[in-house]
Amino acid sequence: MTNDQAGGAAPPDEYVEAEIQRLLTEDPAVAEQGITVIRREDALVLYGEVESPHRREEILRRVSERFPDVSITSDIGVIRAQAPTEIEQLP
Amino acid sequence: MVIRIAAVGDVHLDEDVVGRFRPALEELPECADVLLLAGDLTRHGTEAEARCVAQEFGGLAVPVVTVLGNHDHQCDQVPQVVKVLEDAGITVLEGDGVVLDCAGGRLGIAGVKGFGGGFAGRCASDFGEPEMKAFVRTTNESADRLGAALRSLDCDMLVALTHYSPVPDTLVGEPLEIYPFLGSYQLGQAIDSAPTALAVHGHAHAGTERGTTPGGVRVRNVAHPVIKQAYSVFHVGDQLDTDQVSPIGGSGSQRSWS
Ligand SMILES: [Fe+2]
Ligand SMILES: [Fe+2]
Secondary structure (H helix, E strand, C coil), rough: CCCCCCCHCCCHHHHHHHHHHHHHCCCCCCCCCCCCECCCCCCCEEEEEECCCCHHHHHHHHHHHHHHCCCEEEEEEEEECCCCCCCEEEE | CCCEEEEEECCCCCCCCCCCCCHHHHHHHHHHEEEECCCEECCCCCCHHHHHHHHHHCCCCCCCCCCCCCCCHCCHHHHHHHHHHHHHCCCCCCCCCEEEEECEEEEEEEEEEECEEECCEECCCCCCCCCHHHHHHHHHHHHHHHHHHHHHHHCEEEEEEEEEECCCCCCCCEHHHCCCCCCHHHHHHHHCCCCCCCCCCCCCCCCCCCCCCCCCCCCEEEEEHHCCCCCCEEECCCCCCCHHHHHHHHCCCCCCCC
């Protein structure tokens, strides 16, 4: 992605990424520290793992709401919570 | 002597997660003597979220021992959070320890949240502005309290429980630039000051499961996004059935950065 959205007034991408990263942690509706923002050709992609489908949807909603001009997609997973099938032996 | 330890961190509970862990937790008595929680139990550290933790992790058939994480401090309701957890029978450690009688012997657990600061050669120093000194003193005091707690316990096996990491090994996968916010070498030094058998931590969601302190103590990052299961189970002891000695995934040591 380049600085061409909304003409010359748009902030440089690095600042947008920094703001998104902080929003992910500081927005009480998100409060996630484990989400990474990766720049792809024409969009920013959010990666990471969260505890519920609701949180995954909320993250994309909040970020898109705050940055309506930035193309954002999400590839966030919901962490499995099944019992382990193996144990680790530590002699 | 074998003691069976289940552990998970960073479950970040709120109403939307309640019930997800419970089916796996009900199986605990069959595979573990104790469940350790490595902090970040909640999203924002509210009393309401703590009640979700109490509901999910309370009333289990094995003892539950926890430390708090940075998220559990977010809303400045630590005393209320601790009370809700303790009322649910969960032991909350912060600079102290507990000894549990297990079938395999007396298990001593010393716990502290810990703090950032960084690792040997790449860490913050107690120097300069008051804010910087306050940061590093928080790191040092936390580690000192962990060391003292570890050395004070009378037990057959000693485990250290923290939220922040004592080693960089288990941070592999995280950006190098944020290592100083993920842990400190002082925690490792505290762990090495006692005959610790295992150190368990969370906080590094993108980190790696296995590491070792400079003194040779095994370290495990049990953050839920790292282990991707309800909890991990470790059988710690010196008389294991040799047929059973096979680490998960067969990747015994995974130390690509140290
Ligand atoms: Fe966390
Ligand atoms: Fe954390």
